[in-house]
Amino acid sequence: MSGIRLTLRSPLAGRVDLRAAFAASWTAATPAELARREVWSARSGTVPLGELFAIDGTPDGSATLAGDLTLAERVGAGLAEGFVRVDGNVGDRAGADLSGGRLEIGGNAGDSTAEGMAGGLVVVRGNTGDRAGAAAPGRKRGMTGGELVILGNAGDETGALMRRGLVAVGGTTGCCTLLSTIAGTVVACGAVGAEAALWNKRGSLICLGSVDPSATYRYACVIQPVYLRLLFRRLRDVHGLPVTAAHIDGRYRRYSGDFSETGKGEILAWSPA
Amino acid sequence: MKIRGVHIEDTFAEAFTMRAARLVITARSDRWVREAALKLTGFATSVIGCKCEAGIERAMTEAETPDGRPGVSVLLMVMAKDELSKRLVERVGQTILTCPTTACYDGLPDAPDRVKVGSSLRYFGDGYQSSKVIGGQRFWRIPVMEGEFLVAETFGMVKCIGGGNFLILAEDADRALAAAEAAVDAMHGMPGIILPFPGGVVRSGSKVGSKRSKTMIASTNDAYCPTLRAVTTTALPDTVNSVLEIVVNGLDAAAVSDSMRAGIDAACIPGVVSITAGNYGGKLGPHHFKLRDIMGGKGA
Numbered sequence: 001m002s003g004i005r006l007t008l009r010s011p012l013a014g015r016v017d018l019r020a021a022f023a024a025s026w027t028a029a030t031p032a033e034l035a036r037r038e039v040w041s042a043r044s045g046t047v048p049l050g051e052l053f054a055i056d057g058t059p060d061g062s063a064t065l066a067g068d069l070t071l072a073e074r075v076g077a078g079l080a081e082g083f084v085r086v087d088g089n090v091g092d093r094a095g096a097d098l099s100g101g102r103l104e105i106g107g108n109a110g111d112s113t114a115e116g117m118a119g120g121l122v123v124v125r126g127n128t129g130d131r132a133g134a135a136a137p138g139r140k141r142g143m144t145g146g147e148l149v150i151l152g153n154a155g156d157e158t159g160a161l162m163r164r165g166l167v168a169v170g171g172t173t174g175c176c177t178l179l180s181t182i183a184g185t186v187v188a189c190g191a192v193g194a195e196a197a198l199w200n201k202r203g204s205l206i207c208l209g210s211v212d213p214s215a216t217y218r219y220a221c222v223i224q225p226v227y228l229r230l231l232f233r234r235l236r237d238v239h240g241l242p243v244t245a246a247h248i249d250g251r252y253r254r255y256s257g258d259f260s261e262t263g264k265g266e267i268l269a270w271s272p273a
Numbered sequence: 274m275k276i277r278g279v280h281i282e283d284t285f286a287e288a289f290t291m292r293a294a295r296l297v298i299t300a301r302s303d304r305w306v307r308e309a310a311l312k313l314t315g316f317a318t319s320v321i322g323c324k325c326e327a328g329i330e331r332a333m334t335e336a337e338t339p340d341g342r343p344g345v346s347v348l349l350m351v352m353a354k355d356e357l358s359k360r361l362v363e364r365v366g367q368t369i370l371t372c373p374t375t376a377c378y379d380g381l382p383d384a385p386d387r388v389k390v391g392s393s394l395r396y397f398g399d400g401y402q403s404s405k406v407i408g409g410q411r412f413w414r415i416p417v418m419e420g421e422f423l424v425a426e427t428f429g430m431v432k433c434i435g436g437g438n439f440l441i442l443a444e445d446a447d448r449a450l451a452a453a454e455a456a457v458d459a460m461h462g463m464p465g466i467i468l469p470f471p472g473g474v475v476r477s478g479s480k481v482g483s484k485r486s487k488t489m490i491a492s493t494n495d496a497y498c499p500t501l502r503a504v505t506t507t508a509l510p511d512t513v514n515s516v517l518e519i520v521v522n523g524l525d526a527a528a529v530s531d532s533m534r535a536g537i538d539a540a541c542i543p544g545v546v547s548i549t550a551g552n553y554g555g556k557l558g559p560h561h562f563k564l565r566d567i568m569g570g571k572g573a
Contacts (some may be wrong), residue, residue: 145406164406165406166406166407185405202403204403204405223420223421224420225414225420225421225423226299226340226376226421226423227405227407227412227414227421227423229340229341229342230339230340230407230408230412230423231405231407233339233340233341234407234408238408248341264401264403
């Protein structure tokens with residue numbers, strides 16, 4: 001297999017922060033150059049990436065990380081180019097501040113996945129924790145662009161404080177999905193938790209499962225928005241989300257809100273025939 | 274050079290550089306696709322009087338369109354770059370926005386030159402409009418009484434060629450029309466071209482300017498009018514009593530050449546005397562389509 005391969009030398013005994021591994025330009029870097037990049041370890045402080053991973057392969061713009069990275073935080077954070085693939089699980093803040101390129105996580109991801117993401121694509125084949133696509137602590141804005149695709153379930157406050165971009169969830173989302181969102185879109189193929197799209201300004205929450213809009217939303221109509229046809233076909237064909245023809249051709253109950261904010265946002269709830 | 278007894282003149286069609294946009298129009302059914310496309314491309318035969326030239330390029334299957342509904346591809350062409358956005362906003366706003374169930378997409382998404390369309394039409398939404406980025410492309414959702422109109426924010430603009438042509442010189446009007454219809458049928462649906470005139474055919478070919486009026490930028494091509502054979506310097510052989518012209522615009526020279534080849538070949542039927550082409554001595558248009566080269570397979 002071509003590309004760079006990073007194989008964990010031994011199971012992680014404590015948390016590590018891998019942000020520095022791919023944040024700077026890396027697609028042309030050799031294994032030796034990548035190995036010299038310094039990352040942070042809770043047990044040892046700053047360590048070269050090569051101490052944690054055996055790195056080999058040929059640069060071609062892609063990298064694959066193998067091993068249990070549940071204790072690894074900020075995997076792919078700051079990524080701006082290339083394709084980083086993780087075979088298994090990762091810890092918190094994977095893909096944070098990602099602005100380009102593609103990060104694909106084969107297993108589950110922790111909290112705050114893709115927080116502050118500005119562009120590019122993050123795909124999580126398993127579940128994510130809370131605050132996927134949301135804002136980092138102390139920041140006013142969550143995602144400002146790009147696409148976060150979660151094929152499993154997502155936790156609470158998914159898409160909180162989003163400004164732009166798309167979060168697509170193949171399963172369910174927790175409470176306060178799209179909390180305080182400025183704009184942007186969250187698609188949930190499963191049920192959406194309580195307090196959906198609370199304090200949402202102009203964002204769109206699209207629910208293929210059950211949803212209970214709050215009292216600060218008002219029912220508008222039943223509609224077949226054409227833009228959902230484009231969006232759903234892309235999510236199905238490009239990302240493999242469980243979107244069916246019934247969803248693409250379906251009718252949606254539109255709720256406007258949140259009227260405790262501007263009222264320009266929407267919840268579109270699929271209405272099975 | 275002769276094709277099935279029809280003389281092919283040793284001349285060329287002189288064509289011009291224009292700017293084009295490709296629109297993909299979809300709707301709930303073929304009926305509304307057709308209604309929208311016919312209105313959009315109506316009164317768009319020549320920039321001389323219509324400000325733009327437009328036509329249906331081809332029908333698109335549900336599998337080909339962005340939203341999986343029936344659709345058509347339309348090409349709209351203008352002479353100047355800054356005209357394209359104006360014409361698109363006018364026509365999309367008046368004919369697609371107004372037509373039930375339609376949506377309008379950019380058919381040239383990879384073109385680096387962009388013109389604003391949805392970003393201008395959005396103001397019809399009176400502040401209730403919203404946008405969505407899907408697959409890296411921004412669309413505007415404009416609320417309308419029926420529901421919502423979806424239109425791409427910008428459309429790609431590319432250089433193209435307008436005014437490719439050939440003239441069918443026939444023994445009588447019936448045979449000229451039959452040959453023109455055969456040519457149009459052969460050219461119909463070929464990729465990258467439109468035939469902007471009614472049914473693809475022009476009966477009133479023009480020359481530049483006028484002998485009588487200084488304000489006329491074009492007037493009847495008297496050299497090819499059979500009724501004027503006796504009173505003007507005619508270009509018609511004695512046996513010719515009717516002439517029809519096919520005008521073809523295309524996204525590139527190859528598309529124009531290919532369509533002219535198909536059209537001329539189909540037009541060579543009994544009763545057609547010769548095929549010629551309109552030009553201005555090569556002084557006005559940079560694109561020269563030599564009939565004999567095209568029919569010899571060499572293209573423009």
